[in-house]
Amino acid sequence: MFGLSKSAKGLIGVDITSATIKLIELRRSGQQYRVESYAVGPLREGAVVERRIRNMDEVVDVLRRVVDRARPHSRRVAIAVPASAAITKTLTLPASLSDEEIEARIQLESDKHIPFPFNEVAFDFQRLGLNARFGDQQDVLLVACRQQDVGQITDAVVQAGLEPAAVDVETFAMERACSELRRTAGQSGASECVALVDIGATMNSFHVLRGGRIIYSRDTVFGGRQLTEEIRTRYGLSLDEAGLAKKRGGLPDDYLTNVLTPFLDTLIQQIGRSLQLYYTAGRNPEVKKIILAGGSSIIPGLSERLAADSGMPVEIANPFLRMKVSPRIDVHTLAGDAPAMLTACGLAMRARA
16 A cells, blocks of 8 residues: 555654654645644554564554544544565656556566565555656656555554555655755755764664665664663663653763763764765765754754764754644644654655645
């Protein structure tokens, strides 16, 4: 149930990660969006592991609570599968083929493009236009994943009383949200090259975008939960208490030296390593700026230290800067959650006015 080329009026974006469920509803009017509703709810540890649901009851319960808190106008949901679960390929096919003929060709040649049995596959495609070299050929983007990956996440949505309207891929949703960041910054050049570092609870994902498209990605198993665990064990707190202390402060004097600084050292080293591997992967364009996203991107001192270490400007992502906001939403709370809302925002941006 992918929806590469179709969007639906009244979609809400739902992003289910290892630590939280994020929901946002956008309404589009012309070139501008308005945030109609949003909410974030924490998940128990282990409910979702590497973007795959391990405790369906917990996920459904939290999703219901998030919906109750947000009170969205729509019940139609766009959700995403992780990029690691999806196969994406650009095919070159005769320009004369209709949609039905393209679908038939993909099924006939599925063993060339998809590394698992076709009867286990959910797929969709989008025409990208005529091939740059051959005028009688067209480029077609194919996206496929196992039906069980789509089925699991749509089951959660249905059990929470929502209607799954589209299934996307995380990276596509993130690209869509990053296009809003580029408009906010007044940058639209095709050659613009920036690094997006998405720091979640257990993973940090390093992406390089050129002209708004992801051209390189690398994941590292290290995130904000490591800092929370260190706070918990060092100061004898519960996991919830440690999470709150990480955000609000009030920890003992040795926290900065013995806990936060070593964590930041490791994280910055990993980001530097990802940047280094990007350059050694080929003749790639130079990265000019770093954008931080994810729930752990606002850890005090991170952006300043990363800027000093990299020699580049570092920004914290906020895709909502140019958007109008419904008066029923606390704009300060939304701004605080904004860096972690890129995927949910990109999903909701599929909606039409």
